[in-house]
Amino acid sequence: MPDALALEGVSVDIAGVAVLRRVSLHVPPGGRVALIGRNGAGKTTTLRTLMGLLPVREGRVLAAGEDVTATPAHHRPRLGIGYAPEDRRLFGSFSVQDNLLLPAQVLRLPAEETRRRLDAVLALLPELRDLAPRRAAGLSGGQGKMVALGRALMVGTRAVLLDEPFQGLAPALALRYAEALRRLHEGLPDVAILITESNPELLRPLVESTFAIERGEIIPA
Amino acid sequence: MVAWFEQNGLLLGLALLDGLAYAALVFLVAVGLNLVFGVLRILNVAHGSLYAIGAYTAASLGIALAAGGLGPWASLVALVVAAAVVGAVLGPLIEGLILRRIYGQEEVLQLLVTFALFMILEDVQKLVWGVQPVHHDAGLRWLGTVDVPFGGDVIPFTAYQLYVLPGVALLTLAGLAWFLRRTLTGRVIVAVTTDREAATAMGIDARRVFLLTFTFGAALAALGGALSSPTAALVPGIGAQTIVLSFAVVAIAGLGQIEGAALSALMIGLGRSIAVYFAPEFEVVMPYLIMVAVLLVRPQGLFGTTETRRV
Numbered sequence: 001m002p003d004a005l006a007l008e009g010v011s012v013d014i015a016g017v018a019v020l021r022r023v024s025l026h027v028p029p030g031g032r033v034a035l036i037g038r039n040g041a042g043k044t045t046t047l048r049t050l051m052g053l054l055p056v057r058e059g060r061v062l063a064a065g066e067d068v069t070a071t072p073a074h075h076r077p078r079l080g081i082g083y084a085p086e087d088r089r090l091f092g093s094f095s096v097q098d099n100l101l102l103p104a105q106v107l108r109l110p111a112e113e114t115r116r117r118l119d120a121v122l123a124l125l126p127e128l129r130d131l132a133p134r135r136a137a138g139l140s141g142g143q144g145k146m147v148a149l150g151r152a153l154m155v156g157t158r159a160v161l162l163d164e165p166f167q168g169l170a171p172a173l174a175l176r177y178a179e180a181l182r183r184l185h186e187g188l189p190d191v192a193i194l195i196t197e198s199n200p201e202l203l204r205p206l207v208e209s210t211f212a213i214e215r216g217e218i219i220p221a
Numbered sequence: 222m223v224a225w226f227e228q229n230g231l232l233l234g235l236a237l238l239d240g241l242a243y244a245a246l247v248f249l250v251a252v253g254l255n256l257v258f259g260v261l262r263i264l265n266v267a268h269g270s271l272y273a274i275g276a277y278t279a280a281s282l283g284i285a286l287a288a289g290g291l292g293p294w295a296s297l298v299a300l301v302v303a304a305a306v307v308g309a310v311l312g313p314l315i316e317g318l319i320l321r322r323i324y325g326q327e328e329v330l331q332l333l334v335t336f337a338l339f340m341i342l343e344d345v346q347k348l349v350w351g352v353q354p355v356h357h358d359a360g361l362r363w364l365g366t367v368d369v370p371f372g373g374d375v376i377p378f379t380a381y382q383l384y385v386l387p388g389v390a391l392l393t394l395a396g397l398a399w400f401l402r403r404t405l406t407g408r409v410i411v412a413v414t415t416d417r418e419a420a421t422a423m424g425i426d427a428r429r430v431f432l433l434t435f436t437f438g439a440a441l442a443a444l445g446g447a448l449s450s451p452t453a454a455l456v457p458g459i460g461a462q463t464i465v466l467s468f469a470v471v472a473i474a475g476l477g478q479i480e481g482a483a484l485s486a487l488m489i490g491l492g493r494s495i496a497v498y499f500a501p502e503f504e505v506v507m508p509y510l511i512m513v514a515v516l517l518v519r520p521q522g523l524f525g526t527t528e529t530r531r532v
Contacts, residue, residue: 051422077424089419091412102412103423105405155424 002065004029004159004192005050005081010059012049019045021216022059027159027192029064032185034203035196037213043196044086046213047161050194051083052076064158077103082156086163088144092137096128096147099136103155117157121150124183142173149180159192166202174202181206226372229499234371235378236498237491242382244490245390246449250463251470252397252482253441259414259477260434263320264328266335268442269464270342271311275443276450276459277350279303280357283450293363297385300360300447307447308440316435324431339460347457354454361451379452386448393441394483401479410434414477466493469508473515475525485515485523 005027012020020042027033037043048054050061052073061069063079071079082103090099100121104114122129128150131143139147145165152160166174181193197203200210212219226233254268282303283296319338323331361381369376369383401407412420413430421427445463470489474481489508496507503510515523 048418053418053421072426073421074424074426077422083422085419085422089416091415091419093411093415094408098408102408106409106424151423 001029003027003062004031004064005194006062007046007049008060008062010049010061011057012045012054013057014045014054019216020049023213023216023218024059025211025218027194029158030185030190030192031209032181032193032207033195034200034207034210035194035213036198036200036203036210037196038198041213042216043198043213044163045216047083047085047163047194047196050076050161051081077155078107080156080158082152082154082160084145084148084152084160084162084165086167088141088148090136090139090144090147090151092135094136095132096134096136096139097132099147100128100132100150100154103151107155117154120188121153124153124187125150125180142169142177145169145173145177146180149177153184153188153191156191158190159194162193162195164196164198166197166199178206230372231374231376232498233495234369234374234376236495238369238376238378238383239497240491240494241487242386242452242490243494244487245386246445247463247466247470247490248390248483248486249393249445249448250442251467251474251486252393252479253438253445254464254467255471255474255477255479255482256397256410256441257435257438258471260410261320261324261431262417263323263331263335264468265320265438266332266464267315267338267342268438268467269460269462270339270346271307271439271442272446272449272463273346273455273460274311274342275304275307275446276455277346277355277446278307278443279447280355280450280455281350283357283359287357287359293359296357296360296363296451300450301444304440304444304447307443308436311443312436312439313432315439316432320431320435321428339464343457343460346460350455352457354456356454358451382452389444389448390483390486393444394479397479406433466508469512473512473523475522478522478524481522481524488515 003026007023007025009022009024010020011018011022023046025035025046035043035046045054049056052071056069060067063081068076068079091102094102100118101114104117125146127146131139131147136147149162149165152162165177169177184191185193195203195207250268250272254265257265257268279300282299286295286299315338319334323334361379364380364385366377367380367383369378401411409425410430412423412425413427417427466489470482470485473485473488488511492507492511493504496503
């Protein structure tokens with residue numbers, strides 16, 4: 001079975017500066033993979049490249065074995081790839097429920113499929129049930145991260161990319177988030193998880209494999 | 222106070238009525254500018270040209286229809302038709318040929334490009350319509366005047382300016398609020414305004430939203446121009462005057478705000494017309510005085526917020 005997601009020798013420049021250099025990375029189906037690196041090492045760029053948000057100078061981006069390097073960014077969610085950016089990036093004027101539903105509406109999923117996914121997300125993240133009618137702009141940082149995870153799961157039937165979800169979380173919330181990820185793996189074992197973090201110890205119990213990135217290059221972990 | 226009112230009451234009433242009608246036009250243009258800026262992140266200087274071209278097109282169409290023997294009602298229909306045509310033709314043309322090349326570029330470059338476009342369109346407008354005043358107000362005269370009671374006096378005012386202009390502005394405001402909050406396309410526009418990249422990662426095709434929003438904004442500018450055409454003779458320079466006022470409205474409202482644009486258009490419309498009647502030497506600076514006063518107190522605009530942006 002091909003990898004859910006993979007980068008093969010990918011280089012990316014931002015404003016003329018090489019930010020990723022020949023990065024190769026593999027996320028097996030249903031696998032849990034960590035990408036570890038310091039600030040500015042290229043973690044976020046790696047995820048944005050997987051989402052098609054940056055032009056690739058060389059190399060290939062693969063989803064389920066298919067070359068998607070040239071697939072426009074807005075088609076990536078249609079491939080079943082969900083993305084929870086750093087800083088949550090929710091739509092502040094929408095309710096939590098509308099934040100969750102927007103991707104399903106944009107992808108024009110049938111009503112029962114939307115319902116099914118929403119129920120699955122709410123089963124994994126029960127705290128979202130109470131938050132559903134609240135305006136996203138009024139959430140705390142930790143609540144926002146849960147909503148961002150839920151929103152990514154609404155489209156991420158094949159993989160979710162989580163950019164530093166533990167960043168800035170209070171210890172109690174970090175534990176709850178980690179617990180949610182464990183439930184996610186048990187409840188939706190087909191969904192691969194790629195998660196970035198600067199502290200390698202934090203993710204060790206949660207993932208099966210780890211890639212380390214430094215100055216835009218994958219180094220031995 | 223009472224003595225002043227007896228002397229100037231009529232003038233004040235006229236200033237308020239004029240200001241309201243003017244605010245309606247300013248709102249239509251400014252809300253389009255605000256919508257376009259919120260989504261495309263380009264401050265489109267050429268937005269004023271779309272207003273001017275909408276005005277000239279409406280007048281020409283009205284004149285042609287009248288010459289073709291149609292009644293004055295046709296001149297009123299022509300206003301809306303002209304706006305739709307200008308928006309539908311020039312909107313995609315400008316977005317596809319010019320703006321698409323400068324998304325995400327430096328702001329200075331974007332301003333220069335839209336300013337250049339503004340200059341080009343000004344000259345195109347002079348080539349097509351010349352520099353002599355163009356005027357067609359058959360529709361306005363057909364609707365007649367209304368006697369507005371005001372503090373014991375009666376002010377005769379055109380029904381067109383009293384009902385049609387504020388009516389269209391209110392309908393646009395309500396329609397836009399409904400569209401942005403209740404329809405999927407509207408919510409997609411709000412999502413792109415809030416965070417283009419996050420919206421793209423949800424499957425939204427930002428390019429399509431840009432085209433749609435720009436065309437819609439262009440049509441609103443053209444509608445403002447078209448509706449203004451029966452109220453005054455059209456001369457070169459109305460585009461420049463309009464864009465400057467719209468910038469002031471957007472700055473006061475806060476970027477991406479539609480209700481805010483309505484309120485600040487009202488402030489600027491009334492402020493300007495009160496100046497026209499009572500202190501004509503302040504007419505030109507009035508919008509900026511209001512803008513400076515608001516921004517001193519609230520630098521992010523009346524309704525703008527620093528962290529979350531709402532449409």
